[in-house]
Amino acid sequence: MDKQPPSLKRDNEDHNLLERPSIAYSSTTVRRAFAVWMYCGQSNKFKHVCNYYHYLEALEDTLPEESRAASRQHELNLFTSRPPLSSYLMKNFPTLYPAVTQQNNQKTSLETNKQNINKKQNINQKIQNTDKSENTKHWYF
Structure with a gap:
């Protein structure tokens, strides 16, 4: 009984076994990433957006509270304000x-x-x- 090997994806696509294991994201990270991902039209992979926000929050954790609040306020302003014309x-x-x-x-x-x-x-x-x-x-x- 000849079994055929499972069909392989194209060479230029990533394979699940080759991807790094996903990071355990906080609920805040996922919430922020999801809001931005939806607002921007889902043009990137959600996993990449989560990675970005995970690293951003790690950087924000090194800031004092006032600077962290200013960073998040700036992010909010970017998404709620119209683009400059x-x-x-x-x-x-x-x-x-x-x-x-x-x-x-x-x-x-x-x-x-x-x-x-x-x-x-x-x-x-x-x-x-x-x-x-x-x-x-x-x-x-």
């Missing part, structure tokens, strides 16, 4: 942040509409003011 960025990299680009386009169109309305109102006020001033002028000869 400038006219240079929007001009040269308009599709870098697609959701932000759409919001910007909507904002600029709203701002343009508001400016146009304000201009029309200013013109109407000027016309009304000139009409009133002409009616109140007394011509003396």
Whole structure:
């Protein structure tokens, strides 16, 4: 009875036996890694994100409490704040942040509409003011 060897993966893929054993992560590490992994669209392996946060927390443990809190606050700000925008960025990299680009386009169109309305109102006020001033002028000869 000839048995065929189990099918092997392609040569360029990692094999489970060759991977390092996983580190025992704290619940905080897993929670932080999961939040970032989901927020960033799962573009990396979750295990790699956990490794990153495990090492980050090891580094944070060497910091004083105030610095550790500042580090975590900075991390929170990175993920809750919008990316920095400038006219240079929007001009040269308009599709870098697609959701932000759409919001910007909507904002600029709203701002343009508001400016146009304000201009029309200013013109109407000027016309009304000139009409009133002409009616109140007394011509003396």
